[in-house]
Amino acid sequence: MAAVTHKPSLPACFAHRGAAAEFPENTLPAFRRALELGADGIELDVRLVHQRLLVIHDETLDRTTSGTGSVYARSLASLRRLDAGGGARIPYLEEVIELVGGRLMLNIEIKDDGAAAMLPATISRALRRGMLEPSGVIISSFNTNHVRRLRNELPGIALAPIFSHQRQDLLKIARELHASALHIHHCLAQPELIAAAHAAQLAVRVYTVNTVQMYERLRNLKVDAVFTDDPRRLITAMRRRRR
């Protein structure tokens, strides 16, 4: 299995929900495109539905699929018949791991309690089978209880709480959780917080960064990674900068 590599001088580029600007979000074509583009990683969202980890952001089907209503209200077979865009299905997490595992970083964002409960077994199995490397996985959640649970059940895997709003105790929470990073909305990406996080040995990854201008600002602030819907745009800008 190829090692996951990084370009240390620039923020790593994570394709947010895959290359969602070009392909339907959270689908295999979007993740395949991230690979083709040479993204450093992908970010995806998981929910546990009928004991399977499905890659889908919303709790309802309406925005991203041909279905309607709650994702939890339908059988697995009927969910898998839905069109998640361009004829793609809602993928299982295992399918994404098969596609990208070991070839780029995988940031799995937990979206419900069931996914937090199921994820340790799924990740452990993929690690045992050599489909993932421990250093190639980051697990994140807005819910600190999810992160705490994973800290206990998946030692050795990088964890990150996600914050969308300013609060005084971001760093304290991250340290208590034994997280290795903060994942923050771009409105929180201020020099003081980034410097304090780095001083506390915490990486800083910022979402969702879709313009070159915002990317350049964050690069100057020395953030460790950005999540972008448009990896093509940012990777093109990065390459231009290296010339």
Ligand code: G3P
């Ligand atoms: O993980 C960063 C980002 O994806 C969190 O927000 O709503 O896009 O899942 P959301």
Ligand code: CA
């Ligand atoms: Ca997400």
